[in-house]
Amino acid sequence: MRAPRRVADFRLTTSRSRLPKLWRNIMAMKIVVAECSSCGDCIKVCPTNSIYEKGGIVKIKADTCNECEDSDDGPKCQATCASGEACIVYM
Numbered sequence: 595m596r597a598p599r600r601v602a603d604f605r606l607t608t609s610r611s612r613l614p615k616l617w618r619n620i621m622a623m624k625i626v627v628a629e630c631s632s633c634g635d636c637i638k639v640c641p642t643n644s645i646y647e648k649g650g651i652v653k654i655k656a657d658t659c660n661e662c663e664d665s666d667d668g669p670k671c672q673a674t675c676a677s678g679e680a681c682i683v684y685m
């Protein structure tokens with residue numbers, strides 16, 4: 595179970611679309627390049643199509659990633675990645 599975070603707690607009572615743009619961009623995941631094998635597994639499961647590969651490096655678009663806020667199981671990319679929380683982290 596992931597540790598509670600201030601932004602995540604705020605999200606429970608506020609829809610993402612009503613948050614200031616800066617907050618929306620903070621509410622995203624990012625990939626630790628050193629841990630990523632560029633396998634592409636996370637790209638296939640992202641419900642917002644926020645993960646892409648460019649030049650062999652896999653990245654997450656901070657402005658569209660919503661941390662899988664509708665999922666009870668947390669970020670789907672993190673759950674799919676073989677390296678899990680070591681590779682895909684909260685911003």
Ligand code: SF4
Nearest residue numbers: 640659661662669671
């Ligand atoms: S947390 Fe969810 S929306 Fe964000 S990149 Fe991962 S799978 Fe996509």
Ligand code: SF4
Nearest residue numbers: 630631633634636675
């Ligand atoms: S599933 Fe993990 S190792 Fe594979 S591309 Fe995504 S972040 Fe990288």
